[in-house]
Amino acid sequence: MTDQNDTIENKFKTFLRTKIPGARELTLTNFTRMTEGFSYETYLVDAQWTEDNNIVSQGFAIRMVPEAGVVEPYDIEAHYKILKVVEDTPVPAPKPYWLVMDSHILGRPFFVMEKVEGEVPIPFGFKNHPIFKDPAKRLKMARNLIQVLADYQSIDWRKCREFLPVPQEETDPARMEIERWERNIEKFKIFPQPFLKEVNIWLKRNMPRTPFFTLTHGDFRVGNFIWRDDRIVAFLDWEMPGIGDPMMDLAWICWKIFRLDDPNLMCMLIEREELYRIYEELTGIQVDEERIFYWEVFANYKAASIFISGVRAFSDGKNRDVRLISLQESIHYTCLKELTELLNF
Numbered sequence: 001m002t003d004q005n006d007t008i009e010n011k012f013k014t015f016l017r018t019k020i021p022g023a024r025e026l027t028l029t030n031f032t033r034m035t036e037g038f039s040y041e042t043y044l045v046d047a048q049w050t051e052d053n054n055i056v057s058q059g060f061a062i063r064m065v066p067e068a069g070v071v072e073p074y075d076i077e078a079h080y081k082i083l084k085v086v087e088d089t090p091v092p093a094p095k096p097y098w099l100v101m102d103s104h105i106l107g108r109p110f111f112v113m114e115k116v117e118g119e120v121p122i123p124f125g126f127k128n129h130p131i132f133k134d135p136a137k138r139l140k141m142a143r144n145l146i147q148v149l150a151d152y153q154s155i156d157w158r159k160c161r162e163f164l165p166v167p168q169e170e171t172d173p174a175r176m177e178i179e180r181w182e183r184n185i186e187k188f189k190i191f192p193q194p195f196l197k198e199v200n201i202w203l204k205r206n207m208p209r210t211p212f213f214t215l216t217h218g219d220f221r222v223g224n225f226i227w228r229d230d231r232i233v234a235f236l237d238w239e240m241p242g243i244g245d246p247m248m249d250l251a252w253i254c255w256k257i258f259r260l261d262d263p264n265l266m267c268m269l270i271e272r273e274e275l276y277r278i279y280e281e282l283t284g285i286q287v288d289e290e291r292i293f294y295w296e297v298f299a300n301y302k303a304a305s306i307f308i309s310g311v312r313a314f315s316d317g318k319n320r321d322v323r324l325i326s327l328q329e330s331i332h333y334t335c336l337k338e339l340t341e342l343l344n345f
Helices: 002-019 076-086 135-153 172-188 194-205 246-253 272-283 289-315 322-343
Strands: 024-033 041-051 054-064 096-100 110-114 214-216 225-228 231-235 242-244
Touching: 002 024, 002 041, 002 054, 002 096, 076 096, 076 110, 135 214, 135 225, 135 231, 135 246, 135 272, 172 194, 172 242, 172 289, 194 289, 194 322, 214 246, 246 272, 246 289, 289 322
Parallel strands: none
Antiparallel strands: 024 041, 041 054, 054 110, 096 110, 214 242, 225 231
16 A cells, blocks of 8 residues: 555656646655545645745645445546535635546546645544534534535535536436436345335335425535534535435435434434524525435435445455445445334335
8 A cells, every 4th residue: 555655646746746837846745545435535645845935835635536436436527526616605615626537647537625624523433522422512513514504505506517417307306316326236236135126116106306406415414524623614525416405415414324322413413303493594495304204215225325336346356445345234234224114114
C-alpha cells in the first residue's frame, strides 16, 4: 500500500504542477489514504508552494473511482458537478477544484476538492462521543443536520437536469430508484435473493406519488459530514445525487441501522416527532409519513444492493478492501431482518 501511495503521490504532484503553473518549490506532506467509507478511494494531502514571492499552503482531497465498489455504476461527473452546484449556496460542502476523466493521470478518473479540517462523527465509532451523550448537543447537531437538508432541498433541481435523470411522472422517483438498485442486485449477486425479489414486488406495487421534486443526496445522515466549532462545516459523499422525492433523504435519517442503542433517536440524535417538526419548520414541506415508511423500506433494499455490490467486488478480486466481505452479514442481519419486521413477512 505504501508503494502505491508513493506512486499516486508523485503522480499527483506532477498533475498539480500543471494546474498551478506559477507554483515554485512545490512540496507535498501528510499524503494519506483515508480508511473511512467504502465507496471512492480518498486521499488527503497538504501542499505548499511559493507564488509571487508568497508562501501558499493548501490542503487537497482526492476522490478516485475504484476498479469496483459499492455504488456501481460510479458517476464521478455527477459527483463533481453537484458539488459545483452547491458551491455558491448555504449548503456546506468541500470546494471542488478539478475533474479528471483521463485514466492515464492517476490510473483511474478522479476529482480534487479542498481538504476540510474537523471530525467526522461516524455513529459506530462515536457512540460514546460527548455529543451523543449530551441532549443539548445532540439537538444542536440534529437541527444543523436538518438545516443542511432544508438548504439542499431548496436549490432549484433544474440546475442539475443536464447531468441527472429527471422524473416525468409522480411515481418516477420511486421507479427510477428501484430500477437502479434492482439492476445491481441481479448483476452482482453471488447467491439467489428470493426475499429481495418479494420486496421488489412490494416496492413496485406501492410506489408513492411525489407531488413535487427536489434534489436528493442519497446518503443523508450522521457520519457523512465534518463537524467543527459546533457546526457542520462540510457535507460529504455526494456520489448518489438525484432529483426525486424530498421524503427519501428524510427517511434515510430515520433508518434503523443508524439509531444503534436507542431506537427512539434518529441518527442517534433526535426523536422522530421532533425531527419531523423541525423539518417542517425549516422547509415548509409537510411530512408525509406514508411516504417516509415507503422510503424506510426502500433504504434497506437499496442498502442490500450496495452491500451485494461490495461483496462481489471483493470476491472478484477487484477491490481488496477486506471490510467489504463483512458486508455479507449486513445483508442478512441488518437489511433482510429489518425488512421482515417492517413488512411483516
